[in-house]
Amino acid sequence: MxxxxxxxxxxxxxxxxxxxxxxxxxxxxxxxxxxxxxxxxxxxxxxxxxxxxxxxxxxxxxxxxxxxxxxxxxxxxxxxxxxxxxxxxxxxxxxxxxxxxxxxxxxxxxxxxxxxxxxxxxxxxxxxxxxxxSEHAGDEHGSPQDDLDEDQRIARQMGLEPGRAAQERSRHDSELASRWTMIRAMRETLSAAVRQRASDVHIRPGASDFELLFRIDGNMVPQRHIIPEVAALVINRIKVFAQLDIAEHRRPQDGRGTFKLDDGRSIGLRVSVVPSVLGESVVVRLLDTEESLKTIEQIQLSPADRAELDDQMARSHGFFLVTGPTGCGKSTTLYAMLQALRRQPINILTVEDPVEYTLAGIRQMEVNPRIDVTFSNALRSFLRHDPDVIMVGEIRDRETAGMAVESALTGHLVLSTLHTNTAATTVTRLLELGVEAYLLRAALTGIMAQRLVRLTCEHCRTPEEPAPAIRSALGVGPDEEFTTGRGCARCHGTGVFRRSAVYELMRITPAIRALIEPGVDADRMHAAALAGGMVPITEAALRMARQGRISLAEAYRVRAD
Incomplete structure (x- = not known):
């Protein structure tokens, strides 16, 4: 060469x-x-x-x-x-x-x-x-017949006859699950998931077999089918790895572990096992710092919103919230803020459920309801540790919300998340939780509501033909052109490759602060935020569609009415 x-x-x-x-x-x-x-x-x-x-x-x-x-x-x-x-x-x-x-x-x-x-x-x-x-040249998991042959070979190697009842298998579960064959099978599955940028691995029971799926860019991508004998052994191996009870098949279990790739990189795992009528269902969340841990720069804020977020982080006290539905990247945004804040000579404490990524220079704590370690109890303890910044994983109840507001009022910068759809409805939700309006007016400084949009695959981009109803709902003219992905090997046939945040950032201006009263209408607050320069989520998503980064259907999917 x-x-x-x-x-x-x-x-x-x-x-x-x-x-x-x-x-x-x-x-x-x-x-x-x-x-x-x-x-x-x-x-x-x-x-x-x-x-x-x-x-x-x-x-x-x-x-x-x-x-x-x-x-x-x-x-x-x-x-x-x-x-x-x-x-x-x-x-x-x-x-x-x-x-x-x-x-x-x-x-x-x-x-x-x-x-x-x-x-x-x-x-x-x-x-x-x-x-x-450049990527996997062949099928990641072979043909269905290859998968079946491989499963039957593994089952026989483990001393099991495919198709036989498994009544006598329970007393051998621990031994079998620890054997090298199953360790290798689990390693290959998890390594393949990391290579394909999966956020989760699903093992889903069916009527006659189990299905292995990866969640990639928000889509469930089927990988292969597994015969029940091998699936049971793989699930048991995952349970051993996550320090769960392999003899328990009736109750849900949660665990965690760390998986090391061949290149030495460590991937955190969160394991959830739930019994169903067809068998145990397993979900393994992959916490890959290279894939999921972002910096403020990688979130790609507009210049105006970046300046506003920098201003929020420069405050000595206040209450800043990141909101949105489950899986919209709220924790990613908070971790990006923490990485920026830890460059300063300040004391940062977090309480999370659970701790997803360990950050150097920050003291992180996990809630544990079994021993009465809750968000609100942890906050009380934190205030005696002289913190400058406190991150609360989630506002779930009145007590936690009240403690967070009080902490912001006593000279601390408090960051947290809440499950609301828009920035304006966050205020009404906090009032519904029982936070006094006069305290919220004094403490709240900003709210970022966000979604994750799936970016169109550059390798299979093709003209999109949106439905007239979608054009009408988004106010798009019939002559405007958009693109979508038709599906290719690079994007696993989904038409999308990677995701990005779309958001609205509402600064609590004097005009908005004056509206924070019991029974306030969220629409009035939203209108005040727009008058103050906030770009709403729907408009931000539509702008990305016009730039060709996402499809118009994707912008419609994440709209916030």
Whole structure:
């Protein structure tokens, strides 16, 4: 491969089938380097093309000195099993892409080492042209029949006969769940979820088998089906890992653990097991700091709203709330604020349920109702620890709301979350919780209401044809054009890739403060906020749709009426 300019490394990127054929021709002629000379792509150019999620593949190809194949545009041709067995491909995490001119192009996944690349030549019956896949070149989980064969092999290896009743299995659960086979199965599942940027792993029971799904960019993406015998062992292994009772199948259980990837990175896990009529349902939340922990800059606030948020964080006291439905990124915004605040020489304390990410320089505490450690009790204790900033994970009841307001009034900056749909309705909700209006007027400084929108995949962008009702509801003319994603390998067929926050930031101005009275109408407060310059969520989402970042249907989905 031609050497790159110092300080500006490049990697040859094979972007289509014609380029791959030309490379195989060059390999057959014994001169592969000239075929790659015109395909060099610099790191910055690849990041712009593939996003942050594609950088691991670029860096791995550069480290191994191999070309990078854009598997979103170069699909594997069928019928290559005779040259490169599927079982060997799954074991080596490699996929045969094309056979031509006496050579076989094989793409390895990012993370494969030199030993695996060297092994490819012993597995195939043709000379190998190795390359690194920009994403998973083949199906992440094989065909349904491959999955069934693999499950049956695992079951027999564990001493179980697929299809037999499992009455005698309970006394062996702990031993079986700890065996290497199940440890490896769980590791492969979790590693695959992290590679695909999943936020959650679901194991869902069905009438005849279990289904494995990943939640990616807010969408449930099916991965494979698992036979009941293997599913039971995987669930038991997850229970052991999360320190749950594997003999308990009737009551819900919650646990947590830490999973270490092959590259040494640690991923926090929150495990929830719930019994259903068809079997136990498992959800594993993946807490990946590289994927989920953001800075203020990464939240992408407008200049005016960034200045307002900086002003909120610069206050010595006050009550600032981030609101929205479950899963809208409220905690992400608060953690971004905490990361900015901890640069100052101040004392920061948090009480959370649970602590999702551990931040250096901040003392974090978890609620535990079983021993009467609640948000309100923790707040009382915190006030004796000389805090400058207090973060309360969630305002859930009157007592916590009252304590938070009192803390803000006694010289502390208090950050928290609340489940309301808009900034204006947050005020009415706090009044309904029993906070005195005169205290709220004195303490409240700002409210950010937000949603998460799914960004349109750049690789499969196509013109959108919104329904007339959607255009009418959003006030969009019939001549305005929008785009959506049709679905491709890069976005797992969903048409969306990554998510971003859309928000409205309401500063408590004197005009709004004067409206904070028992029985206040949220619409009047919303109108006052608009008069003060607030951009509402619906308008912010519509602006993103007009920029082509999201579809109009997505803007309609997150609208706040």
């Amino acid at each position: 031609p050497s790159a300019t110092p300080g500006n490394p490049t990697v040859a990127v094979i972007g289509n089938v014609d380029q791959l054929d030309a490379y195989l021709v060059a390999c057959a002629a014994g001169r592969p380097e000239p075929a790659l000379a015109g395909l060099q792509v610099a790191q910055a150019a690849w990041r712009e093309r593939a996003g942050d999620g594609g950088m691991a593949a670029w860096e791995h190809a550069h480290r191994l000195g191999l070309p990078l194949v854009d598997t979103a545009r170069v699909a594997a041709e069928p019928g290559l099993g005779k040259h490169f067995p599927d079982a060997a491909g799954r074991r080596l995490r490699a996929t045969a892409l094309r056979s031509a001119h006496g050579y076989l192009a094989v793409a390895v996944e990012p993370g494969s080492d030199e030993a695996i690349v060297s092994t490819l030549g012993f597995v195939a019956n043709l000379p190998i042209a190795p390359m690194v896949a």
